[in-house]
Amino acid sequence: MQSKPTTIxxxxxxxxxxxxxxxxxxxxxxxxxxxxxxKIKQLAKSLNYEPNRAAIFFQKxxxxxxxxxxxxLSEHFFSVAISAIEDxxxxxxxxxxxxxxxxxxxxxxxxxxxxxxxxxDGLLVxxxxxxxxxxxxxxxxxxxxxxxxxxxxxxxxNVHYVACSLVSATVKAMNYLLRxxxxxxxxxxxxxxxxxxxxxxxxxxxxxxxxxLKFDPSLxxxxxxxxxxxxxxxxxxLKHKRKPTAIVVFNDYVALFLIKYFKKLxxxxxxxxxxxxxxxxxxxxxxxPVASVEQYPYLQGxxxxxxLLDLIHRxxxxxxxxxxxxVDADLIxxxxxx
Amino acid sequence: MQSKPTTIxxxxxxxxxxxxxxxxxxxxxxxxxxxxxxKIKQLAKSLNYEPNRAAIFFQKxxxxxxxxxxxxLSEHFFSVAISAIEDxxxxxxxxxxxxxxxxxxxxxxxxxxxxxxxxxDGLLVxxxxxxxxxxxxxxxxxxxxxxxxxxxxxxxxNVHYVACSLVSATVKAMNYLLRxxxxxxxxxxxxxxxxxxxxxxxxxxxxxxxxxLKFDPSLxxxxxxxxxxxxxxxxxxLKHKRKPTAIVVFNDYVALFLIKYFKKLxxxxxxxxxxxxxxxxxxxxxxxPVASVEQYPYLQGxxxxxxLLDLIHRxxxxxxxxxxxxVDADLIxxxxxx
DNA sequence: AAAAACGGCGCAAACGTTTGATTAATTTTG
DNA sequence: CAAAATTAATCAAACGTTTGCGCCGTTTTT
Numbered sequence: 001m002q003s004k005p006t007t008i009x010x011x012x013x014x015x016x017x018x019x020x021x022x023x024x025x026x027x028x029x030x031x032x033x034x035x036x037x038x039k040i041k042q043l044a045k046s047l048n049y050e051p052n053r054a055a056i057f058f059q060k061x062x063x064x065x066x067x068x069x070x071x072x073l074s075e076h077f078f079s080v081a082i083s084a085i086e087d088x089x090x091x092x093x094x095x096x097x098x099x100x101x102x103x104x105x106x107x108x109x110x111x112x113x114x115x116x117x118x119x120x121d122g123l124l125v126x127x128x129x130x131x132x133x134x135x136x137x138x139x140x141x142x143x144x145x146x147x148x149x150x151x152x153x154x155x156x157x158n159v160h161y162v163a164c165s166l167v168s169a170t171v172k173a174m175n176y177l178l179r180x181x182x183x184x185x186x187x188x189x190x191x192x193x194x195x196x197x198x199x200x201x202x203x204x205x206x207x208x209x210x211x212x213l214k215f216d217p218s219l220x221x222x223x224x225x226x227x228x229x230x231x232x233x234x235x236x237x238l239k240h241k242r243k244p245t246a247i248v249v250f251n252d253y254v255a256l257f258l259i260k261y262f263k264k265l266x267x268x269x270x271x272x273x274x275x276x277x278x279x280x281x282x283x284x285x286x287x288x289p290v291a292s293v294e295q296y297p298y299l300q301g302x303x304x305x306x307x308l309l310d311l312i313h314r315x316x317x318x319x320x321x322x323x324x325x326x327v328d329a330d331l332i333x334x335x336x337x338x
Numbered sequence: 339m340q341s342k343p344t345t346i347x348x349x350x351x352x353x354x355x356x357x358x359x360x361x362x363x364x365x366x367x368x369x370x371x372x373x374x375x376x377k378i379k380q381l382a383k384s385l386n387y388e389p390n391r392a393a394i395f396f397q398k399x400x401x402x403x404x405x406x407x408x409x410x411l412s413e414h415f416f417s418v419a420i421s422a423i424e425d426x427x428x429x430x431x432x433x434x435x436x437x438x439x440x441x442x443x444x445x446x447x448x449x450x451x452x453x454x455x456x457x458x459d460g461l462l463v464x465x466x467x468x469x470x471x472x473x474x475x476x477x478x479x480x481x482x483x484x485x486x487x488x489x490x491x492x493x494x495x496n497v498h499y500v501a502c503s504l505v506s507a508t509v510k511a512m513n514y515l516l517r518x519x520x521x522x523x524x525x526x527x528x529x530x531x532x533x534x535x536x537x538x539x540x541x542x543x544x545x546x547x548x549x550x551l552k553f554d555p556s557l558x559x560x561x562x563x564x565x566x567x568x569x570x571x572x573x574x575x576l577k578h579k580r581k582p583t584a585i586v587v588f589n590d591y592v593a594l595f596l597i598k599y600f601k602k603l604x605x606x607x608x609x610x611x612x613x614x615x616x617x618x619x620x621x622x623x624x625x626x627p628v629a630s631v632e633q634y635p636y637l638q639g640x641x642x643x644x645x646l647l648d649l650i651h652r653x654x655x656x657x658x659x660x661x662x663x664x665v666d667a668d669l670i671x672x673x674x675x676x
Numbered sequence: 677a678a679a680a681a682c683g684g685c686g687c688a689a690a691c692g693t694t695t696g697a698t699t700a701a702t703t704t705t706g
Numbered sequence: 707c708a709a710a711a712t713t714a715a716t717c718a719a720a721c722g723t724t725t726g727c728g729c730c731g732t733t734t735t736t
Contacts, residue, residue, distance in 0.1 A: 003480045005457070007692060018716050023694060033714055050455040054395040055692035059721055063392055065433075073424065079417040086411065086436055095435050095456070098424055117388040118433070119343070142341045256622050263624075279619060284594050286601075286624040345722060356686045361724060371684055393722035397691055 006049040015039060065095045066308060067115035070126040071103040071152070077278045077297045078126065081150070084301030085124065092309055094121075101128040112136045116143060122308045126152040129225075132193055146311035148323070150304040151295070155195040160311065160323040162304045166196055166276075169293045169329035170203025170248065171210075173274045176291055176331060177246045178211055182272065186244035187220040188233045188254055197222070200250070219244060223254065230257035238267070246272040252279040255289055263287065274331075283334055292332045300327050344385040353377060403433045404646060405453035408464040409441040409490070415616045415635045416464065419489070422639030423462065430647055432459075439466040450474045454481060460646045464490040467563070470531055484649035486661070488642040489633070493533045498649065498661040500642045504534055504614075507631045507667035508541025508586065509548075511612045514629055514669060515584045516549055520610065524582035525558040526571045526592055535560070535588070542586070557582060561592065568595035576605070584610040590617040593627055601625065612669075621672055630670045638665050 008026075012019040017036065025032045025040035032040075043049075057063045068085055070078050082098065089096045097118065101108040108128045113136070115123055123140065125147060134154055137147050149161040177185055187204050190197040201220055208215045221236055223229040230249075237244055249255045255275040262268040268287045275282070277292040307323045346364075350357040355374065363370045363378035370378075381387075395401045406423055408416050420436065427434045435456065439446040446466045451474070453461055461478065463485060472492055475485050487499040515523055525542050528535040539558055546553045559574055561567040568587075575582055587593045593613040600606040606625045613620070615630040645661045 005481075008694095009692070019692085020694075020717075021715060023692095024715090027694090029695095031714060036714080052396075052692055053456060054392060054399075054401055055721095056694080057392040058390075058396040058691090058723095059693045059695095061392075061721070073421040074414065074417040076412065076414075076417075079412040079414075083411040083438065086438065090437065090452075097433050097435065098420075099428065100421060100424065114428075118391060143343070256619060260622060281594055281617060281619065284598060284623065346724095347722070357722085358687080358724075359685060361722095362685090365724090367725095369684060374684080390722055393691095394724080396693095396721090397723050397725095399691070 005052065006044075006047040007052065008049075011040065011043055011047065011049060015043060062121055063095075063119050064093065065097060065118070065120050066122045066124060066305070066312075067118065067120035068096055068098045068124045069101055069108060069111050069115065070098070071101050071128050073098065073100050075278065076280060077151070077295070080297040081126075081301035081304075084298040085305050088302045088305040092305075094305075094309065103129045105131045105133075109136045112140070116140060116145060120145065122312045123147045124304050124308055125149050127154060128152075129191060130193065146308060148304050148308045148311070150300050151196075151297070153195055155198065157324055158322055160307060162300050162307065162323075162325040162327065163195075164295045164300070164329045165326045166199035166293075166329060167203040167206065169276075169295075169331065170200050171207045172329075172331040173248055173291060173293055174204060174207030175211070176333070177248070177272065177274060178207065178213075180246075180272070180290075182244075182246040183213070184216075184240075184242045184244045184246075185219065186237045186240070186247040188223050188230065188247060188249040188258065189220055190223065190225055190250045192222060197250070200248070204248070216242065223250065225250060225254055227257045230254050231261050234258055234261050238265075245270065246274070248274045249276075249289075251276045252282050252289075252292075255282065256285075259285065259287055277332070288334050290334055292334060294330045294332050296327055296329070303327065343390065344382075344387040345390065346387075349378065349381055349385065349387060353381060400459055401433075401457050402431065403435060403456070403458050404460045404462060404643070404650075405456065405458035406434055406436045406462045407439055407446060407449050407453065408436070409439050409466050411436065411438050413616065414618060415489070415633070418635040419464075419639035419642075422636040423643050426640045426643040430643075432643075432647070441467045443469045443471075447474045450478070454478060454483060458483065460650045461485045462642050462646055463487050465492060466490075467529060468531060484646060486642050486646045486649070488638050489534075489635070491533055493536065495662055496660055498645060500638050500645065500661075500663040500665065501533075502633045502638070502667040503664045504537035504631075504633075504667060505541040505544065507614075507633075507669065508538050509545045510667075510669040511586055511629060511631055512542060512545035513549070514671070515586070515610065515612060516545065516551075518584075518610070518628075520582075520584040521551070522554075522578075522580045522582040522584075523557065524575045524578070524585040526561050526568065526585060526587040526596065527558055528561065528563055528588045530560060538586070538588070554580065561588065563588060563592055565595045568592050569599050572596055572599050576603075583608065584612070586612045587614075587627075589614045590620050590627075590630070593620065594623075597623065597625055615670065626672050628672055630672060632668045632670050634665055634667070641665065 008019050008022045012022045021032060022040050025037045026044060066089060072078060086096050099111045101111060105128055108131055122145060140147055149159055151163055153161040153163050174185065189200055204220060205215055221233040223233045249258055252275050255273055259268065262271060273289040274291045275289040277294050282288055303325050307325060346357050346360045350360045359370055360378050363375045364382060404427060410416060424434050437449045439449060443466055446469055461483060478485055487497055489501055491499040491501050527538055542558060543553055559571040561571045587596055590613050593611055597606065600609060611627040612629045613627040615632050620626055641663050645663060
């Protein structure tokens with residue numbers, strides 16, 4: 001019992017009209033009369049007609065597919081973002097294909113090439129940790145494939161992007177800690193290549209100067225986000241002459257390493273930690289961060305898709321303006337003593 | 339500077355041969371001479387030729403796309419599985435499209451229909467929590483779209499599936515607890531609709547009888563996997579006349595709820611917990627499960643893809659045998675006192 | 677030496693849909 | 707009432723690739 005999907009030709013044959021009329025009828029083209037149009041639509045429905053997307057893609061030279069390249073699908077932040085991208089794209093009848101750079105620049109370059117060859121209509125990218133060169137994205141311009149960066153964005157703004165306002169979020173986090181009385185606050189930051197590291201540092205400085213305190217550069221430590229890197233940073237804080245009483249850490253993974261280490265040394269109660277939320281279950285810890293910066297991955301994903309679709313539908317040669325969309329980050333207080 | 343991708347026609351024109359020869363040349367068709375073949379391949383390479391997949395899909399009536407339907411992308415287990423599916427499919431030059439049922443039967447039905455309309459070549463499914471009827475998958479047969487279930491599989495075996503040997507894994511878990519001296523062991527199981535619940539229960543019973551103990555049905559409690567459901571189950575154990583000293587719980591999410599509740603009541607030290615691993619960071623807890631059943635989501639994903647591709651490439655009307663692939667689950671001991 | 681086989685290639689059709697150009701029938705206009 | 711405008715539909719080409727069939731020239735077989 002082999003069913004073949006219904007085609008436009010089939011409908012045309014049954015109604016004794018031409019395929020083009022059927023096509024136009026289904027698209028409410030004005031040159032098809034109301035009577036014929038309704039007949040077409042009814043028959044199409046009753047035969048369960050569904051357009052053959054492959055044929056349409058081919059004909060239009062579009063794929064109705066957007067590509068997504070991100071570092072690691074199984075990181076919670078990204079899996080939520082993906083979830084949003086998928087939901088939003090499906091609503092607009094677009095298909096999504098993913099690929100993971102596993103945080104390697106070379107892999108990212110390959111994937112961009114692959115996506116181009118797959119003829120995606122547009123690309124959503126969260127760049128890898130060690131991406132410093134952006135030529136591979138530049139190349140897409142000549143093929144008219146728009147790119148929107150999200151969350152992990154390049155450090156310049158003549159590109160389209162969606163990201164979080166990490167500066168102000170960090171200010172909020174710092175102010176919260178300062179209000180609680182902390183006077184020496186450490187920061188475990190990410191690699192300098194990441195724009196997000198810059199922003200965190202800016203926020204740190206802004207808050208310090210706003211509160212008329214003195215900025216001590218040795219309290220902001222770069223870290224490669226591994227467990228060892230975290231431990232190194234922790235040790236510097238423990239030996240610091242103005243030992244911090246609170247620490248702002250780059251993300252929850254780093255927070256986990258730090259908490260584990262501090263617990264091992266039994267000094268966990270000497271510190272209050274603020275982190276940037278990636279993990280939903282961090283609050284189940286016994287010594288969770290007192291607050292977390294919520295970066296709303298679902299919202300970022302949605303926005304990124306919508307911007308990308310807008311760019312795809314825009315007549316190609318138009319305007320040179322860049323979308324720089326900022327999603328507000330919020331400080332979520334976990335501290336139950338509050 | 340609008341670049342157009344190279345086509346076969348273009349190559350043919352430049353070499354003064356026909357498009358069909360180019361196509362055959364690129365595919366090592368025997369009827370094309372070695373000299374011409376190499377000329378074709380060289381020019382193709384130097385022009386960066388990449389086949390227009392849309393055109394091929396259209397021509398062949400295949401999409402080289404497999405659909406994946408699962409409950410929740412952001413659950414760690416699934417995000418890892420997806421990651422594997424993506425990697426494996428990309429190796430084989432297939433594209434993957436995902437959709438989430440969000441654990442609702444109706445949504446799942448809709449998505450299956452949608453996937454069919456998208457003309458996917460095959461489907462990978464992890465069924466939703468409340469799927470009891472499987473007609474929506476049956477329908478795919480007549481369209482010759484093969485389906486492989488993974489992890490969350492239907493409770494009968496005239497389908498293709500990949501799953502974990504949860505029975506033997508549960509036996510391992512139980513034996514481990516029994517060896518540690520526990521004599522009353524509780525189980526927080528999932529809903530009865532899930533095949534995985536059945537298997538856990540079977541394992542529980544097998545171990546009990548193998549060790550010549552008496553099976554007490556009231557020690558195995560079904561739970562809807564929510565926090566409230568977990569608390570209800572926990573209370574039953576606390577009031578139980580043979581209060582268990584160890585509990586096997588359905589998964590890490592349930593384990594989190596349980597640990598949280600037991601900590602609140604300050605009875606956490608009265609229990610040892612074994613869980614099924616979904617969350618990578620569970621071991622960071624202060625009172626983590628003493629052991630976890632590892633279900634190897636990456637491996638399951640890989641196997642599922644390979645089986646599906648095999649079915650896709652198999653001549654349609656052949657054999658009626660069903661793939662029932664079992665991935666061994668292992669018990670991972672977290673207990674540091676061992 | 678004629679017949680058969682083969683190697684190497686081109687021709688043309690097909691896949692389903694869209695769309696600019698065209699036609700035919702009807703209605704409106706001056 | 708003829709010319710122009712409008713409406714409703716058809717025709718045909720196009721998108722890039724694959725593939726069955728046919729053709730021609732050369733080599734092998736009888």
